[in-house]
Amino acid sequence: MDTNRRALLRRLGATGGITLLAGCSGDVPIGDDEASSDETKDDTSPSVAIADQSFDGGSVTVASATLPEGGFVVVYDDRVSRLGASDLLSAGSHESIEIELPSENSYVSVEDWSERDEVSVVATLHYDSNDTEAMEFTETQLKEDGWYRRGGTRVQSRATLNVSGIGPGDEESEDPTGDAMVWHAMTSSETETFEESLSIYNDENDAEIVSEENGDLRNNVETTLDSGDGPEMYRWAQHWVGNHYQRDFLYDASDDIDINLEETFSEAAVQAITVGAEDAVVGLPVGGETVSLLYNKDMIDSPPETFAEMESIMQEYNDPNNGQFGLSHPIDAYFASAWMHAFGGYYFQVNEDGEGVTGLDMDETKRGMEFIRDRIWPYVPADTNPGPQQAVFQNENAPLAVNGPWSIGTFEDNGIDVGVTSFPTIDGNTPSPYTGTSMWYFSERMYDDEDRRESALNYASWISQSEERQLAYADAHGDVPVLQSISADDLGSQVAGFKGSYDEGIAMPNHPRMSSVWTPTEDAMYDVLQDGADIDSRFDEAAEMIRVEWEERSGLSGRLSPLAERSVGRHL
Structure with missing residues (x-):
């Protein structure tokens, strides 16, 4: 079949x-x-x-x-x-x-x-x-x-x-708009770049792909698809994939697209657009992002390549009593993922049977938490929320920061000469942050009309494989290109720094069970850092809480925690 x-x-x-x-x-x-x-x-x-x-x-x-x-x-x-x-x-x-x-x-x-x-x-x-x-x-x-x-x-x-007895209706049905409809929720500047790309494609291919900006994208997509309506494609980060696939909102284009995914796109991008035991292809990627190590060029001559070098810099500047810190670093499950993954541990992964499992109670994951407690936490402000942490770097009260491309504009507007580099190695271990990939989702509406499906897939194939357009997004918005044919040498220094971390990163899991992982993980991290809880017992407890919730809820929500949703989704 x-x-x-x-x-x-x-x-x-x-x-x-x-x-x-x-x-x-x-x-x-x-x-x-x-x-x-x-x-x-x-x-x-x-x-x-x-x-x-x-x-x-x-x-x-x-x-x-x-x-x-x-x-x-x-x-x-x-x-x-x-x-x-x-x-x-x-x-x-x-x-x-x-x-x-x-x-x-x-x-x-x-x-x-x-x-x-x-x-x-x-x-x-x-x-x-x-x-x-x-x-x-x-x-x-x-x-x-x-x-x-x-x-x-x-x-x-x-x-x-x-139903042969039903004759033609008195009114002709209205034809769908254009050759295919696509929805997005991009910012005004992103929309300008996107519309330029869409105009180029439509002109070169005598096509009429119609776009619609949609502010409440998730709610509108889910409501319309649930009712049998909606667009052929919609653009967002990959963390809706598992939930939307489970709810039958997506079309598997495995038999339709003629692209060698593994040879064309980065590993993280391929992980983002495939789902299920059969690796259904439910979209095509157009850009990536993740957090990385930022540094103030006026305070540091060159970025650290090893954590020993980074720690030396943090020690030099750290003076909490006088409002000076070695590092600006929001600490939650997303921002801290690079360190938590550095020693082979993980919050969550999908096993060979396609089942989601948690690794919070693994020794390797606990070692990541110990590293954060002993070698990151002493150098950051006590308030781990993004706003206060960002202010420290923004006001030149820290030489280093862990943050994403969405923060660069604010830092530069405040006069910070921002450099970006990948995470430094830790005794030969590579920190691997969670990555987000912006993609064109293939909606279930593609089942309804073969011509519109073909038109939408043709556009998605073009935009996802266009080096010119991915470089344009990188230059204008800091998106990391997901094409393997684009190297760091083709990019500006900031995007090249984010690309280093993206290439070493792990795609944020798109499995529905992941939704149950965020809050117990972040609660355990908070208890360890703020209340001095024992890592071993507290992370065992968090892992058990997650497994119990999976049994009770069957992992059907598919939503990130509110903090992770803010940290990732709105930027892509």
Whole structure:
């Protein structure tokens, strides 16, 4: 089965070939080869059954449904666009349930079927999870625990509607805008560079890729895609990938793009755009960033190459009693990641089975925390938040800083001659910070129209492989090019410094489980530095907290901690 077909079946809840025949009971979930022979069924087991039928407008009939806790029967079409829902049903079994199609909450009109003979539909069961007694199709109500499940699989039944009796509608449907639609939330200066690139592409390729600036990008992307609408592509950092992939918002273009990813892009960029056990390609990268070591050129003649040299500089300038420090360094799980990874430890990684695991209780990770406590913490201000730390370097009260490209403008506006270098080695160990990669996400809308999909993918392939455009972004905004063909010698000194750390870095994990790691990690770091907690026991405790949360939540959030979200997402 080809990748995209498999992905489409996954959107319908399938894990293999569809073997549920139209009209069969929902007791056999879509994708299961057969019902489990030893599964016990009783009168309280959730079930639903819908049979093949003709439809020329009006309603469809769901033959039967059993909802042990009450709720709704909801009907979707073969593109997973909602069609309609029943009224609130009481707990128990029901027969001959009439559902108006399309309903006022539908994202499909009957006219959409005027050129078709048949439409596949799926009947599912939902709880009344927010107790409103109405199926509102809000994000809250459609969260995962809103579906009735049995054995971890959504209870559902599939059937075919004969819609040949539906004639053309009175109104012609409006054609989608342009050849493809892309959304972004760039700053005004970034938008100017982007629109220049887009204009070049459209002119050279006789294309019409249409862009739209979208301030509340995440919310709007998730809401529109959830309703069957939205853009073909959207641009953001990679840390939404795991959550959006799990929620079936993304298109796997593995079979569509003709690019050798490993030979074309940096390792961190490839890690950012691939997800899942099959390494689905859900976007293409256009730029990277990370934190690195900054230095005041008026205070230091040349940057340190080893940590011993860096420590000597910090010792020379450190005088906390007089407001002088050796280093400006926000300390949280993101900013401190370089040191925490330096000795082979990690907060989180994906194992060979595709499962997310934490390494907070590993000796190597604890050694990273010991290094921060003993050899970083003595030289930084006690307030670890970004604002106070930035002020120290900005006011020339520290010769060194750990920060990202987003801070350069502020420092320079305050008269600091900023140099950027990669992290110095520690007795032969290389600090590896988390990296962020800005990418064009391939949305599930690419399943809907082959021509628009091709247009969007062509643009993404062009912009991601254009040395000229990546150098333009590097020059204008400090983005690290992700093309292997661009070396540090091609860049300005500041971007070259960030590139050194990016190339040595580790892609911030895009796995949904990562969302549970940030807060316990940062709480443990705070307790060690501020309260003198024992590293060994405190990090063991944090690791256990993460594993318990994974068991309870199944890692479905996919969001960064608020601090990490501010530190990473808004800059890309």
